[in-house]
Amino acid sequence: xxxxxxxxxxxxxxxxxxxxxxxxxxxxxxxxxxxxxxxxxxxxxxxxxxxxxxxxxxxxxxxxxxxxxxxxxxxxxxxxxxxxxxxxxxxxxxxxxxxxxxxxxxxxxxxxxxxxxxxxxxxxxxxxxxxxxxxxxxxxxxxxxxxxxxxxxxxxxxxxxxxxxxxxxxxxxxxxxxxxxxxxxxxxxxxxxxxxxxxxxxxxxxxxxxxxxxxxxxxxxxxxxxxxxxxxxxxxxxxxxxxxxxxxxxxxxxxxxxxxxxxxxxxxxxxxxxxxxxxxxxxxxxxxxxxxxxxxxxxxxxxxxxxxxxxxxxxxxxxxxxxxxxxxxxxxxxxxxxxxxxxxxxxxxxxxxxxxxxxxxxxxxxxxxxxxxxxxxxxxxxxxxxxxxxxxxxxxxxxxxxxxxxxxxxxxxxxxxxxxxxxxxxxxxxxxxxxxxxxxxxxxxxxxxxxxxxxx
Amino acid sequence: xxxxxxxxxxxxxxxxxxxxxxxxxxxxxxxxxxxxxxxxxxxxxxxxxxxxxxxxxxxxxxxxxxxxxxxxxxxxxxxxxxxxxxxxxxxxxxxxxxxxxxxxxxxxxxxxxxxxxxxxxxxxxxxxxxxxxxxxxxxxxxxxxxxxxxxxxxxxxxxxxxxxxxxxxxxxxxxxxxxxxxxxxxxxxxxxxxxxxxxxxxxxxxxxxxxxxxxxxxxxxxxxxxxxxxxxxxxxxxxxxxxxxxxxxxxxxxxxxxxxxxxxxxxxxxxxxxxxxxxxxxxxxxxxxxxxxxxxxxxxxxxxxxxxxxxxxxxxxxxxxxxxxxxxxxxxxxxxxxxxxxxxxxxxxxxxxxxxxxxxxxxxxxxxxxxxxxxxxxxxxxxxxxxxxxxxxxxxxxxxxxxxxxxxxxxxxxxxxxxxxxxxxxxxxxxxxxxxxxxxxxxxxxxxxxxxxxxx
Numbered sequence: 001x002x003x004x005x006x007x008x009x010x011x012x013x014x015x016x017x018x019x020x021x022x023x024x025x026x027x028x029x030x031x032x033x034x035x036x037x038x039x040x041x042x043x044x045x046x047x048x049x050x051x052x053x054x055x056x057x058x059x060x061x062x063x064x065x066x067x068x069x070x071x072x073x074x075x076x077x078x079x080x081x082x083x084x085x086x087x088x089x090x091x092x093x094x095x096x097x098x099x100x101x102x103x104x105x106x107x108x109x110x111x112x113x114x115x116x117x118x119x120x121x122x123x124x125x126x127x128x129x130x131x132x133x134x135x136x137x138x139x140x141x142x143x144x145x146x147x148x149x150x151x152x153x154x155x156x157x158x159x160x161x162x163x164x165x166x167x168x169x170x171x172x173x174x175x176x177x178x179x180x181x182x183x184x185x186x187x188x189x190x191x192x193x194x195x196x197x198x199x200x201x202x203x204x205x206x207x208x209x210x211x212x213x214x215x216x217x218x219x220x221x222x223x224x225x226x227x228x229x230x231x232x233x234x235x236x237x238x239x240x241x242x243x244x245x246x247x248x249x250x251x252x253x254x255x256x257x258x259x260x261x262x263x264x265x266x267x268x269x270x271x272x273x274x275x276x277x278x279x280x281x282x283x284x285x286x287x288x289x290x291x292x293x294x295x296x297x298x299x300x301x302x303x304x305x306x307x308x309x310x311x312x313x314x315x316x317x318x319x320x321x322x323x324x325x326x327x328x329x330x331x332x333x334x335x336x337x338x339x340x341x342x343x344x345x346x347x348x349x350x351x352x353x354x355x356x357x358x359x360x361x362x363x364x365x366x367x368x369x370x371x372x373x374x375x376x377x378x379x380x381x382x383x384x385x386x387x388x389x390x391x392x393x394x395x396x397x398x399x400x401x402x403x404x405x406x407x408x409x410x411x412x413x414x415x416x417x418x419x420x421x422x423x424x425x426x427x428x429x430x431x432x433x434x435x436x437x438x439x440x441x442x443x444x445x446x447x448x449x450x451x452x453x454x455x456x
Numbered sequence: 457x458x459x460x461x462x463x464x465x466x467x468x469x470x471x472x473x474x475x476x477x478x479x480x481x482x483x484x485x486x487x488x489x490x491x492x493x494x495x496x497x498x499x500x501x502x503x504x505x506x507x508x509x510x511x512x513x514x515x516x517x518x519x520x521x522x523x524x525x526x527x528x529x530x531x532x533x534x535x536x537x538x539x540x541x542x543x544x545x546x547x548x549x550x551x552x553x554x555x556x557x558x559x560x561x562x563x564x565x566x567x568x569x570x571x572x573x574x575x576x577x578x579x580x581x582x583x584x585x586x587x588x589x590x591x592x593x594x595x596x597x598x599x600x601x602x603x604x605x606x607x608x609x610x611x612x613x614x615x616x617x618x619x620x621x622x623x624x625x626x627x628x629x630x631x632x633x634x635x636x637x638x639x640x641x642x643x644x645x646x647x648x649x650x651x652x653x654x655x656x657x658x659x660x661x662x663x664x665x666x667x668x669x670x671x672x673x674x675x676x677x678x679x680x681x682x683x684x685x686x687x688x689x690x691x692x693x694x695x696x697x698x699x700x701x702x703x704x705x706x707x708x709x710x711x712x713x714x715x716x717x718x719x720x721x722x723x724x725x726x727x728x729x730x731x732x733x734x735x736x737x738x739x740x741x742x743x744x745x746x747x748x749x750x751x752x753x754x755x756x757x758x759x760x761x762x763x764x765x766x767x768x769x770x771x772x773x774x775x776x777x778x779x780x781x782x783x784x785x786x787x788x789x790x791x792x793x794x795x796x797x798x799x800x801x802x803x804x805x806x807x808x809x810x811x812x813x814x815x816x817x818x819x820x821x822x823x824x825x826x827x828x829x830x831x832x833x834x835x836x837x838x839x840x841x842x843x844x845x846x847x848x849x850x851x852x853x854x855x856x857x858x859x860x861x862x863x864x865x866x867x868x869x870x871x872x873x874x875x876x877x878x879x880x881x882x883x884x885x886x887x888x889x890x891x892x893x894x895x896x897x898x899x900x901x902x903x904x905x906x907x908x909x910x911x912x
Contacts, residue, residue: 005507005569005787008553011500013566015573016580019496035845037822037852037870039472040479044463044599045501045555045585046521051461065502066524068551070589074543079535087530094550095524097464099501110469113461117471119869121855124472129501133526143500156855158834165845280838331461366493378614382736389491389621396493399577399612413575414493 010136011143017363022145024362025174025345025352026127029147032169033125036162038149041124043106046097053098055105055330061088063132065142066095099131103148104327104340111152112331120153141346150340152327157270160304160323161277163341167308167319168286170343175357178311179318180287184294185271186301186322188254191264192240192292195257196233205229205237206295213293217241240292247275247290254292270303300324306341310351318347368395368454369416371407377422384420384432384447387455411437466592467599473819478601480818481630481801481808482583485603488625489581492618494605497580499562502553509554511561511786517544519588521598522551555587559604560783560796567608568787576609597802606796608783613726616760616779617733619797623764623775624742626799631813634767635774636743640750641727642757642778644710647720648696648748651713652689661685662751665696669749673697696748703731703746710748726759756780762797766807774803824851824910825872827863833878840876840888840903843911867893 007013014022030040046067053061068074078093100106103126111122127147134140149166151159167181193202204227208220215223220241224234240257243250251272258264271290278288286308294305303323310318321341328336352358368388370381381397388395398407411419421433426444433444445453463469470478486496502523509517524530534549556562559582567578583603590596605622607615623637649658660683664676671679676697680690696713699706707728714720727746734744742764750761759779766774777797784792808814824844826837837853844851854863867875877889882900889900901909 005565006504007500007507007565007569008502008504011502013500013570014498015570016495016497019498022498023496034821035848035850037850039821040475041472042470042475042478044467044469045587046464046467046599048462048464051463062527065526067555068522068524068547070521071518072543074547074550075538077533077538077546082531082533087528090533091524091530094530099523109461109463113463114469114471119866123852131501143502151855154855158853158855162852169845277835277838280835281842365490365495379733379736382733386737389625392491394491394493396579396618397614399607399610399614410575 008142010134010141012141016365020362020365021352021358022345022349024358025348026145026147028173029170029343029345030125030127032166032173033149035169036123036149036166038123038125041107041110041126042128043100043103043110043126045129046099047106047109049092049096049098051109052101052105056101060101063134064101065099065131065133066091067097067099069094069096100128101132102130103128103146103342104150105330107148107150108327109331111336112328112333115333121151121156121159122153123149123151125149139346139350145345147343147345148340150338152336152338155303155323155337157273157304158277159339160270160274161281163306163321163339164274164278164283164286164288165281166341167306168283171286171308171310171318171348172284174348174352176310176348176351177285177355178287179285180289180309180311182289182291182294182307182309183271183274184291184305185267185303186298186305187263187267187270187303188258188292189267189295189298191258191261191267192237194261194264196230196236198229198233201227201229203298205233206298209237209240209293210295212241243292247288250290250292251275267303274304296320297322297324304339313351313354315347315351318344318351320344364415364417365394366396366414366416367393368418368420369407369411369414370395370397370420370422371404371411372398372401373421373423374401377427380427381420381422384422384450384455387451391455393454464598466590466597468597472821476818476821477808477814478801478805480814481804482601482603484629485626485799485801486581486583488622488629489605491625492579492605492622494579494581497563497566497582498584499556499559499566499582501585502555503562503565505548505552505554507565508557508561512557516557519590520557521555521587521589522547523553523555525550525552556584557588558586559584559602559798560606561786563604563606564783565787567792568784568789571789577607577612577615578609579605579607581605595802595806601801603799603801604796606794608792608794611759611779611793613729613760614733615795616726616730617737619762619777619795620730620734620739620742620744621737622797623762624739627742627764627766627774627804628740630804630808632766632804632807633741633811634743635741636745636765636767638745638747638750638763638765639727639730640747640761641723641759642754642761643719643723643726643759644714644748645723645751645754647714647717647723648693650717650720652686652692654685654689657683657685659754661689661693662754665693665749666751668697699748703744706746706748707731723759730760752776753778753780760795769807769810771803771807774800774807776800820871820873821850822852822870822872823849824874824876825863825867825870826851826853826876826878827860827867828854828857829879830857833883836883837876837878840878840906840911843907847911849910 078090081089129143129145131143164181171179189206193199208223212220255268296305301322302325306321307317308319323339325337327338385395385397416437419435426432430447431444432450435442508520534546537545585599585601587599620637627635645662649655649661664679668676711724757778758781762777763773764775779795781793783794841851841853875891882888886903887900888906891898
């Protein structure tokens with residue numbers, strides 16, 4: 001019996017207009033990555049489970065899609081583990097491979113595995129899908145693309161400078177009118193914990209501070225108290241909550257605030273370098289803002305932390321990134337500093353949709369549709385069609401001698417720019433009639449004029 | 457402990473030079489598909505198991521990668537099925553989703569599911585990976601890309617004509633010097649079975665004939681005898697084995713041969729139409745050949761059958777395709793005729809490698825590398841770097857003041873076209889030195905000349 005077709009929850013089909021819009025975003029990102037001399041790599045969709053498991057915490061492990069072993073191998077199911085309710089162990093006995101969860105761990109694995117074939121600093125970009133067994137909900141999918149660029153093998157801050165340029169170029173090229181690149185430095189966060197004498201509470205402090213946007217100053221203070229941060233430390237931290245405005249003033253304040261912390265001062269120095277070099281280069285549309293409350297990826301980032309927000313749109317960050325120091329350590333290659341960024345393509349898609357920023361012509365993919373009036377006219381039309389195509393113009397001939405109404409409906413549905421009419425009269429006079437679909441304007445011209453105008 | 461990194465057997469990592477080569481192939485195919493007004497779609501990497509299972513025969517089912525259900529769902533493991541050795545049933549109880557095995561079944565599902573949003577005839581292309589649990593071996597992978605174009609909703613033979621043009625354009629653009637598009641028609645094969653009065657043995661007959669290349673005329677005859685094809689029929693079929701050469705002569709012979717078979721004559725008529733229209737359009741590099749022994753996809757194709765071979769290279773077909781009549785029937789949408797083709801990108805990659813046809817500049821991705829002489833020089837270089845990038849030139853600054861030898865080795869490894877030298881002398885005189893890496897030629901010029909020459 002015929003099945004009613006559907007797809008798994010949390011996955012998506014993409015119709016042509018959606019693919020064209022998505023490719024517009026990917027192509028823009030790719031073009032900029034290339035201009036900054038990042039080279040593309042690709043890794044397999046599935047990795048050995050041992051490569052992925054344990055790299056994303058317990059919650060991450062739960063969200064990794066595992067691939068069932070094929071054929072007879074399922075006989076090795078660990079029924080004892082099932083009986084004991086040890087489901088991860090049971091799953092392990094049935095599966096040796098898993099779909100990648102992000103591009104970062106496969107990239108680390110790739111760098112270590114191919115280290116002898118790579119040139120360091122190694123600058124790679126990678127735009128591929130990842131999969132997560134998240135509960136499907138609005139804006140959260142089980143399959144989505146990540147668009148990452150990373151450099152490993154250098155601690156030069158010039159890459160932080162480049163990445164700010166890349167954010168600026170990509171989002172400017174996509175015509176996002178107003179966006180902010182927020183930057184902080186993990187060393188500054190460490191410095192804050194140090195000067196408030198709460199080094200062991202650095203995670204608690206930064207997680208709380210990071211929520212300033214959402215829960216306000218009193219909310220943050222409440223959370224700090226709950227986490228047993230001392231009143232003295234809280235009093236010291238409090239002025240940071242209202243630290244906004246002029247970058248130089250903020251940096252001056254922080255230099256004083258962190259004077260006693262070597263690591264904190266190192267963070268300030270790094271930030272100043274990035275700001276100063278960015279000043280030399282200039283920015284097209286981005287605002288660059290120091291945000292001392294920005295605190296993402298704390299178990300991971302060791303230097304700069306980036307986040308990009310589209311202003312005037314209710315949406316979380318659309319890009320992020322930062323510097324890390326031991327990405328490849330997990331796979332046995334120590335002390336390889338790196339810095340990377342990621343574009344949230346689905347969120348950027350939503351921003352462009354909401355602000356109506358997709359160029360109109362993205363979906364005007366068909367230039368000429370030849371109307372089909374029958375066999376004789378088809379033979380007359382074919383060389384003209386060919387001449388257009390030889391000139392790299394997208395053109396097609398309606399495949400059957402269908403009713404005109406149907407053919408013109410097809411032209412409308414396909415958003416054709418022109419229809420070409422070759423009827424009896426045109427055939428007789430060696431002419432061709434072109435109708436511009438939007439205006440409805442028609443023009444009849446000789447074959448010579450046509451080829452001159454459109455085929456050369 | 458650190459893991460020694462590796463990837464599952466049958467999967468591949470791609471280094472930058474490989475991704476660039478692969479993209480060169482995909483982009484060429486995509487450009488031609490678009491020119492012929494095919495629109496892109498994408499479907500999810502995994503489908504519901506019920507969409508895929510049973511569509512590829514028993515062998516196909518075995519090769520489908522299944523995704524293990526997440527979390528508590530594995531508790532529903534059907535242990536009774538395992539005990540009884542019913543492994544497919546056991547696997548079913550553990551898995552509801554599976555990775556797509558090809559692009560055809562997902563396409564059929566897509567067409568039926570979205571039929572109200574599509575314009576028919578619907579012309580789509582799709583370039584995405586597929587996965588098969590094949591035993592890994594040379595040239596056979598568990599993950600590989602398919603590059604398909606199909607039209608559904610029309611039985612017009614003009615699409616067959618277009619697809620021949622597409623084969624010709626793509627392979628000509630890739631500079632494959634010599635290739636043959638073989639064409640046959642399933643109706644001709646039916647006709648052969650009919651006129652030899654062996655209708656019920658059509659599969660046996662065509663499978664045997666198809667092996668002519670490999671096992672020779674006597675081999676085919678032997679196989680026909682084994683399959684109990686009558687001696688009379690064999691005698692009648694035998695002349696087909698040596699049917700080569702001039703198309704018109706072959707068609708004349710076949711018209712006589714099939715005179716008594718209505719379906720056979722229909723096949724001839726279709727073939728003649730395709731040849732005649734292709735004659736009008738011309739072909740760039742392709743040879744178009746009628747091959748009455750070409751017999752692929754017999755359970756599937758109902759009209760034209762295509763296969764493309766690169767001549768002078770020991771390799772199977774590099775493209776294929778054909779017309780089918782009931783692709784979407786499985787999902788409840790009957791009588792939707794279609795025709796489609798597929799490019800074997802991995803094989804084309806191997807052909808281009810063997811014949812050294814990849815353009816050299818594919819991997820010359822870095823135009824300018826600025827040598828780093830220290831902080832002062834960096835600040836002098838940054839605006840020049842920016843000026844190049846603003847002119848869409850790929851350029852980068854070496855990130856550290858490393859030894860010159862190391863920086864030039866990087867330039868070589870990255871295959872940089874030029875290095876830019878801004879040392880003390882250049883700084884003083886407001887100049888810049890450009891070294892062309894291939895020739896070793898150096899030129900010192902003013903900043904003005906540089907920006908005029910490279911940045912505008």
